[in-house]
Amino acid sequence: MYKTDLSVQISTLQMKNPVMPASGAYDYFEDNADVFPMCTLGAIMLKSVHRYPRPGNKPPRIAEVTGGMLNSIGIPSIGIEEFLNKGMLEHYKTLNVPVVISISGGSPVDYVEICKMLEGNPFIDAIELNLSCPNVGTGLQLASDEVLLGRTVQSVRTVTSFPLIAKLSPNVTDIRKTAKISEECGADAVTVANTYMGMKIDIQTKKPVLGNIMGGLSGPAIKPITLHMVYQAYSVLNIPIIACGGIMCASDAIEYILAGATAVQVGAGNFVNPMLMKEVIEGIDDYLAKNGCQSLSDIRGIANCRKN
Numbered sequence: 001m002y003k004t005d006l007s008v009q010i011s012t013l014q015m016k017n018p019v020m021p022a023s024g025a026y027d028y029f030e031d032n033a034d035v036f037p038m039c040t041l042g043a044i045m046l047k048s049v050h051r052y053p054r055p056g057n058k059p060p061r062i063a064e065v066t067g068g069m070l071n072s073i074g075i076p077s078i079g080i081e082e083f084l085n086k087g088m089l090e091h092y093k094t095l096n097v098p099v100v101i102s103i104s105g106g107s108p109v110d111y112v113e114i115c116k117m118l119e120g121n122p123f124i125d126a127i128e129l130n131l132s133c134p135n136v137g138t139g140l141q142l143a144s145d146e147v148l149l150g151r152t153v154q155s156v157r158t159v160t161s162f163p164l165i166a167k168l169s170p171n172v173t174d175i176r177k178t179a180k181i182s183e184e185c186g187a188d189a190v191t192v193a194n195t196y197m198g199m200k201i202d203i204q205t206k207k208p209v210l211g212n213i214m215g216g217l218s219g220p221a222i223k224p225i226t227l228h229m230v231y232q233a234y235s236v237l238n239i240p241i242i243a244c245g246g247i248m249c250a251s252d253a254i255e256y257i258l259a260g261a262t263a264v265q266v267g268a269g270n271f272v273n274p275m276l277m278k279e280v281i282e283g284i285d286d287y288l289a290k291n292g293c294q295s296l297s298d299i300r301g302i303a304n305c306r307k308n
């Protein structure tokens with residue numbers, strides 16, 4: 001099907017290519033189902049599920065800004081119990097692609113409880129810990145607090161045998177520290193990264209546009225910054241990195257792989273171009289073939305002089 005070998009492996013999670021949607025920024029059964037061939041994806045990533053039901057934040061929850069968008073959705077969730085009882089995972093498994101569930105919480109205990117409930121579930125292939133939502137509660141992000149981050153990853157590791165992906169916050173001084181803590185505490189991979197805290201003010205009303213005042217910035221504006229974080233994280237890690245931030249075309253994804261990423265996630269770009277992930281997969285394949293490469297490992301990290 002491909003001209004080259006695009007397969008990647010993250011612990012026991014086997015993907016036929018390195019491309020998956022970013023959590024919360026993609027809908028599998030409504031908006032995109034009729035236009036996008038889901039079976040082409042390397043994996044599907046679900047919207048974060050919380051331990052308990054949550055309404056999400058006050059509207060407006062979305063604002064367009066130059067080079068991207070702000071969201072302050074705040075993870076509305078039916079809670080993990082209802083999510084499991086409703087058979088949501090069985091539903092996703094019908095897409096015949098590995099399923100990564102994203103979970104979020106307010107404290108390490110929340111994550112542990114959810115993972116205990118998921119242990120042995122035949123409908124998931126990996127767990128991503130959303131440790132970095134800027135829109136939940138007080139805005140405290142577990143992945144910005146090194147102690148809490150370590151405690152969360154370590155305690156979850158003791159209760160789950162699924163591949164564990166720690167989704168990190170870019171709102172930190174040095175991503176190398178939080179990435180390394182995640183690795184040392186048992187994560188099988190890290191996702192670099194979530195959104196950047198930002199805001200927009202309406203100069204007519206003289207008030208913040210978002211109901212939550214602040215939100216998370218995503219889209220093309222963040223790509224150079226997240227690319228640098230992937231580059232930095234790769235220099236200290238021995239586990240795979242999933243790059244996430246501002247991918248709008250195949251070249252963006254290729255830059256991330258050259259910096260050291262094993263896989264990539266596409267978020268806001270899907271809103272602009274519903275076929276983007278297919279184009280990214282094909283574009284990576286073309287690039288490898290044109291450059292005489294046989295597999296992703298031929299290019300992974302080769303732009304990274306800190307590692308080589």
Ligand SMILES: Cc1cc2nc3c(=O)[nH]c(=O)nc-3n(C[C@H](O)[C@H](O)[C@H](O)COP(=O)(O)O)c2cc1C
Pocket residue numbers: 022023024025047048071073075102130133167193194195217218219220222244245246247265266267268269
């Ligand atoms: C509308 C929206 C909802 C999101 N919801 C979640 C979420 O539930 N869990 C999560 O980990 N990240 C969430 N994110 C963050 C994305 O997964 C991703 O990390 C971020 O948007 C950066 O990637 P991008 O620039 O490709 O959009 C959300 C982003 C958007 C735009």
